[in-house]
Amino acid sequence: MNDRKRLLLFVAKRLMLGVLLIALAGSVLLISDRRRELNQQWREKRATFYFIGYTDNPMTEDCLNGVIDGLNDAGWNRGREFDIVIHNAQGDMTALNGMIDNVVQEKPDILFTSATPTLQTVLKKISGIPVIFTNSADPIAAGAGKSFESHLSNVTGICTMSDFEGMVSLMKEIMPKARRIGTLFVPGEINSCIYKDQFEIAAEKGGLTLTAVPVNSSSEISVATQTLCSKEVDAICQVADNLTSASIAGIIQQARAEKVPLFAFLSETVKQGAVGAVARDYYQAGKDSAEMALRIMRGRRAADIPIRYVSRTKIILNTDAAEFFGIKIPPDVLRRADEVTGRQEGRIR
């Protein structure tokens, strides 16, 4: 009996430590929260913005810079008229939840989100704070509303769906003989699947057929590109998603080895060796959402601001790459392009 008592005591003692630590951590959290609540009351009348991203990538960074520059252009300076807190979940969905709970508590004037998982977590957890999303391929599929005009009352933003029709018409100008185009896509990324489907529709409208090869990890990139080339595509036209944009070098290498011209939807890819790109300007997406933010700060309701596409699409060409793949870019396309890289630039212009 005594033994049993001692055992119970021992168990209780052990558990106590855990309970104590949890209570301690909880109260630290609460107290620092309280301090902030008080701070909030005394805070100067300066707007607070939050920017939450899901992974670190160039698209998110461009959006963020766009937001800050857009606000600056309107005379809002960081540290004077507004504060912006920047979080990034680094691909961890549990961390994302914590960050957004934090935002709920902080009650900023506006929350900017980048990437679809961020938007979705926000949609579930936030109702009272205006949310402006960027870098989201299909906000409607993500659950932000029924249409671009009729959406959740506190959510609006910039949709960065690629300009597939623009790409198809560019392809037809540069490679009039092309009939079959191909892309890799990632079944695990919702945006990649949507892009593939939308691209297929746009290609069909333009009389092209799209061949898509799935790829699941960066180690499969080379083989998948080879598979794509073996399907006798006239050109590869890579849709923009997280996996393939991170391992674009592998695609470029294989495309060069097989002499299949490569087109893309990201400006960065062109600098690395794609012939051309019709790129949504993520920096501009940030600026567009900054403009929305200013409208909200001036008293408009997010519900009244329709979701829209990025206002600017850039055509970017690489004449070196074109020469390598044996493609002649028509002069009027070159003239129309927003950016041209490559040796021949000076000669033609």
Add this chain to the structure above:
Amino acid sequence: MTLLIGALVMGVILSFLALGIFVSFRLFNYPDLTAEGSFALGGAVIAALIISGFEPLTATLLAFICGCIAGACTGFLRSYLKVQELLSGILVMTSLYSINLTIMGRSNIPLLSDTTVITILERISDRMLGVSAKAVLLGWSIPCRNLAVFLILLAVLAVFSLALYLFFRTNIGTAMRAVGNNAQMVRALGVNTNLMVVLGIGLANGCIALSGALMAQYQGFADVQMGIGMLVWGIASLIIGDSLIGIRSTGLTMAGAIMGSVLFRLLVSIALQWGMNPNHLKLVSAVLVLLIIVFPMMVQKKRKKKGAEA
């Protein structure tokens, strides 16, 4: 306060994951990598079922069962096909990626306007206490529905872990624990160790899938990539629990895993709330885990030294 409740709910949900990892890593001594796959499997199954109109409670149960099946596959590979332990988990985890995609039909399903277990809990609280009821606790006001979700989930966790504990005290449960300790001896006693591995790893992954299913319903969407990094969180929680409470008995270790999981979420929330540079988040959480492991050890050493001097 929302922050605290959010962190606690997350801790409770991930406790199921920690329990699953406790079963495979501690009881069976089995480095089971299936976890990342079965966590996402739980989310995939629940999302697919809910959007096709299933009742969420049944769907959650089915997610648990699907996890069990996935784990049983790993166990089967190990014990009947003699695949290496690590490899068996890797094989199942890898194939689960494709299976999850097939189950969902796409890589991400939003559950924003559907009925989930969480919305059911919220509705219960709304009906009983009113929609915008707020509890006031020491000057902090908390929305009742959040509190209700937390308390009910905590109760479910308590019942679940008690059931698990009692199960490990039955004959079959004891045999399972023994397999992890000394398989050879157990085999000599006439227990089918292979079957025990299949059942045990199945059970472990059932818990993990349950955690994934709850997580998907809580965050409002299921994503095929939601399992990434979960194994590390789970093991970290388990180890925090171990160093808090020790590994003397099954019940204590289970309690430790749960506490570790809750404590870990709280610490991460504190780190976030203090406005730490998010780029350092993973490093800081690694250091936190290290501190929690090393600190009790140092205290013990000091105590021993004192004892020796006296």
